[in-house]
Amino acid sequence: MNESVLWTAGLGKRYRSAWALRDCDLDLPTGRVIALVGPNGAGKTTLLRIIAGLLRPTVGELHVLGAPADGSSPATLAEIGFVAQEHPLYRRFRVRELLRMGDELNLRWDQGFAEDRLRRLGIPLEQRAGALSGGQRAQVALTLALAKRPRLLILDEPVASLDPLARQAFMQTLMGSVAEHDVTVLLSSHVLAELERVCDYLILLAAGHVQVAGEIDGLLATHRLLSGPPGALVDSMPGVIHVTTGDRRSDAVVRTDDGVDLLGWESHPVGLEELALAYLRRAASPGSEIQELVS
Ligand SMILES: Nc1ncnc2c1ncn2[C@@H]1O[C@H](COP(=O)(O)OP(=O)(O)OP(=O)(O)O)[C@@H](O)[C@H]1O
Numbered sequence: 544m545n546e547s548v549l550w551t552a553g554l555g556k557r558y559r560s561a562w563a564l565r566d567c568d569l570d571l572p573t574g575r576v577i578a579l580v581g582p583n584g585a586g587k588t589t590l591l592r593i594i595a596g597l598l599r600p601t602v603g604e605l606h607v608l609g610a611p612a613d614g615s616s617p618a619t620l621a622e623i624g625f626v627a628q629e630h631p632l633y634r635r636f637r638v639r640e641l642l643r644m645g646d647e648l649n650l651r652w653d654q655g656f657a658e659d660r661l662r663r664l665g666i667p668l669e670q671r672a673g674a675l676s677g678g679q680r681a682q683v684a685l686t687l688a689l690a691k692r693p694r695l696l697i698l699d700e701p702v703a704s705l706d707p708l709a710r711q712a713f714m715q716t717l718m719g720s721v722a723e724h725d726v727t728v729l730l731s732s733h734v735l736a737e738l739e740r741v742c743d744y745l746i747l748l749a750a751g752h753v754q755v756a757g758e759i760d761g762l763l764a765t766h767r768l769l770s771g772p773p774g775a776l777v778d779s780m781p782g783v784i785h786v787t788t789g790d791r792r793s794d795a796v797v798r799t800d801d802g803v804d805l806l807g808w809e810s811h812p813v814g815l816e817e818l819a820l821a822y823l824r825r826a827a828s829p830g831s832e833i834q835e836l837v838s
Pocket residue numbers: 558559562563581582583584585586587588589590733
């Protein structure tokens with residue numbers, strides 16, 4: 544359980560003159576559900592496509608499932624399931640034909656699993672993909688990825704186009720399948736709230752940089768919310784991630800393993816959303832290192 548599913552060092556991707564991803568160092572544990580969260584344009588799709596072998600990095604090293612990944616190793620690619628944003632499917636194909644294509648194109652393919660999963664979801668195999676609802680298309684795309692029996696399943700914004708009910712249904716069936724099979728899941732979203740219940744590891748990406756990454760329990764245990772009089776807490780203090788100052792008080796999310804002195808402050812546990820927002824606000828603040836790098 545301790546081995547890395549993915550390891551990167553100095554990974555970066557430049558599109559013409561602009562860096563979409565930079566200095567990305569990650570070491571992700573096996574067997575987790577990992578959330579990759581960041582605002583629009585943060586670099587999430589770029590990172591996921593590099594990991595899935597669909598895009599070559601400009602710089603840096605990448606190891607996936609224990610092997611150096613150069614995007615061309617069929618053995619490693621066979622172990623990765625990738626569900627792209629918007630679940631692109633050949634709309635004129637019937638679901639049965641999509642399954643047949645999966646069978647033809649993959650080294651490993653579990654037809655029985657795929658048919659059974661779709662039957663249980665009430666998705667007819669004779670239906671054309673173009674005639675399915677958004678939620679059904681998402682389920683077909685997920686089934687195609689799972690039927691490969693991947694060790695790493697990557698989902699790029701899997702629920703972005705779904706309504707709240709379909710989102711919940713999708714996440715529930717995803718978690719059911721993950722529990723049944725031994726698979727590490729890496730999924731991206733720009734909404735943290737919908738991932739909080741199902742993920743146990745967080746990567747926060749903004750402006751092409753990893754802002755923070757770690758086990759969610761560990762992150763919550765090493766961050767606190769401090770409160771004090773207005774102006775008493777400032778961004779330059781050790782361990783401070785971000786300060787919000789109001790008329791009557793200032794609040795700071797701080798990292799407690801970074802030399803911060805908790806004495807003298809009102810101190811509270813921090814929620815995941817609060818923690819993520821502090822890092823994102825720091826990344827977006829004028830004059831921040833991030834702003835200088837992207838400007
Ligand atoms: N093919 C491309 N050519 C040039 N620039 C690109 C290309 N693809 C992405 N970018 C740029 O790279 C940056 C990161 O994009 P990316 O799609 O990885 O972000 P994202 O976090 O997935 O965003 P979103 O949540 O909006 O999908 C953006 O500034 C984007 O405009």
